[in-house]
Amino acid sequence: MNIAVFGTGMVARAIGPALASQGHSVIYGTRNPADTLTRTAPGPFGGPPFSEWHKTQPDALLGTFADAAEHAALIVNATSGSGSLPALEQAGQHRLDGKILIDIANPLDFSNGFPPSLSVCNTDSLAERIQRAYPGLKVVKALNTLTAALMVNPAALSGDHVIFMSGNDAAAKVQVASLLQQAFGWKAHNIIDLGDVSTARGTEMLLPLWVRLYASLQTPMFNFSLVRQSEAS
C-alpha cells in the first residue's frame, strides 16, 4: 500500500521503516523538504539529522505534506501534537477526504518543561479536533500510548500488553487493526477498541501518567497490560 508518514521525528523513523519492511511504499511528509534535508542539527533525542538518517532508507520518499497525502491511501500522523493540524492544513482537505488517518500524535505541551501538560484534554482531544476539522477523514487514534520502538515491535516486551483504538468508522478500525497485526506483530486480542473518536480523550490523558512512569522507571521501554477477572484463577 502507498502510505504517507507525516513527520520526520522519532515516531516517523520507527513507523516508516517498519512499514517499508513489509513491502509498503512509504513517503514522509514534512513542511519543507529542502529545509528538512539541509538541517544539520541533531535529530530528536540525539539522533542523526534527517538527511543522514534518510541515507539509510534508500527507498524512502520525502515530500511536502501535500505530496505525501497525494501519494497515499493511508496516512500516519507522526507529527508533534502542535504540528498536526498545520500539517493537515498543508496537505489539503481534498487530498485527505475518504482516507484513513492513524493518529499517533499527543497534544503534549512542553512550554513549562518536563513533565509536559496537555494542550487539549478532558472535554476534547487532539483526535476529535482533527476529526471535526476534516469530517471526510477517517481518524483512528492508535499507538499513542507507548514509546516508538514498541509501537512497531511489541515482541520487545514479553507477554501480553495492549494498545487502544478510537474512531468513528468501524471499517477503518478493522483495517487499522489488520495493518497493526500484519506490519508490526500486534496480537488481535491486545488491540482494544474503545469506541468512537471521543474515547481518544482517555488515551491522550494517559500520557501524564506515562511520562511520570518514564521518569520513575528510567526507561521508556514499558507498556500497560490489562488484567481481567476472567483470567482469575
Place this chain on the structure above:
Amino acid sequence: MNIAVFGTGMVARAIGPALASQGHSVIYGTRNPADTLTRTAPGPFGGPPFSEWHKTQPDALLGTFADAAEHAALIVNATSGSGSLPALEQAGQHRLDGKILIDIANPLDFSNGFPPSLSVCNTDSLAERIQRAYPGLKVVKALNTLTAALMVNPAALSGDHVIFMSGNDAAAKVQVASLLQQAFGWKAHNIIDLGDVSTARGTEMLLPLWVRLYASLQTPMFNFSLVRQSEAS
C-alpha cells in the same frame, strides 16, 4: 490503629470492613450522622442504605468528619471528588495536622452524564488542592485507579497488577505502602511510588481511560499491570 474513613459510599464500604478485619478500629465520617442513618434511599450502585449496611458492621462507629478525624491517627478519603474539600473543612485543620490522609477520591464530574469528565486536571489535581489547603496533612494519593472491590482484594485478579502512590512525605508513603500490604495484600513490587503529590495528576487523569475501559469490558473488575523490558525474554 484508629482509622477514620471519610465517606459512606461504595469505596468506604470496601475499605472500612477490610481494615476492621485486620484489627483496626474504624470510624466512618459523614456530614450529618443522623441524616446518614435515617436515609432510606438505596445506596450507591443499588446497594442498601447506609443504616442497613451499618447493621452488618457491629463494631463500626459513625460520626461527623470532626468526630472521625479526632478519633484517628490516619484518615482515608473515600468521599466523592466534590465532597473532599468540604469534608476536610468540616473536620477542621487542627484535627488533621500531622496525620496521614490516604486520598482515594477522584474529581469526577458527572454533570454531563457518563462518561464523566474531571473537574480538575492537567496542571493541577485534587490531591494537590487538598495538600495546598492543608499543608500539615500528609497526603498520599493511592488506590484511586481501580474499583473498590479490588482495592482491598488484589488477589481477586490473578497475577501482578499495580497501584500508584503520590505524595510529598516519604515516610508517610512507606507507612501507607506497609498498610496496603498488610491490610489488603498488595505486594510491595506492585505499589509504584511515582513521586511527589503533583504526580497524582497522572493517576487522576487515568480515570477517563478507566471509565471507557469499564464501558468497553462491561465489568469494573480489571486493572493495569506494567510490562517492562527487564522482563523480556
